[in-house]
Structure formats: C-alpha cells, structure tokens
Amino acid sequence: MSQLDWQKSSFSGDQANCVEIRTGAAGLVELRESDDGDLILRIAPSSFADFLQAIKTGELDQHA
Template identity: 60%
Template sequence: MSRNQWQKSSFSSSSDNCVEVRTVDGMVELRESDTGDIIVRTTPPKFAKFVQGIKAGEFDHLTT
C-alpha cells in the first residue's frame, strides 16, 4: 500500500460502501468511504490485533 493512499478491500469491488485504510506518519487510519471525513487513527500493532479479532469472528455478534 502506498503511503497516504486509501486502499479498500478487494471484496468491496466497485462499491462505495466500504472501509478504507492507509498509513500516515507510521500510524494506520481507517474510514468509511461514504463518510470520509471521519477517520479513526491507531498504531500498526493495535490494528493488527483488530484484524486478528475480525478473522477470529470476535465481532460477528455485532453484525446480526
């Protein structure tokens, strides 16, 4: 991923309703593509733990 360039998941296809991620000054930033002015900023280790939790299904109960 290029620095400062927003990237979305390949699963999002051409949809504008997705989460985008980028790195800026050593931090990871996330936003929803349809509300791009709201940005969540975290460290790479915390982001990695978050992604691990997603893959493990820890947040599945929030989607039902």
C-alpha cells in the same frame, strides 16, 4: 502503501460503501468509510493487528 493513498478491499468492487485504509502520519493505520471521508480512525499498527486477529477468530461476533 504511501501516506496519501487510500486503499479498499478488492472484494468491494466499484461500490462506494466500503472501508478504506492507509498508512498515515507517524506510521499510524488510518481507516475511514468511503462515503464519510472526513471521519478517520487512527490506530497503532500493533493494535490494528490485534483487531484483525479478533475479527478472524470471531471474538467480536455478536451472539443472540
């Protein structure tokens, strides 16, 4: 992935409301919502890996 290429999940299809990701400056992972491209979240790769692991294990699921 180059520093300028935004990518989205293949599960998103042609929809415009998805999260896009790329590798940014200094190797940081950058995330943005496709319909609000000016707001970019930058996170260290190790923290992003921890975030993904928390999603996969359900750690961030909200329980009623």
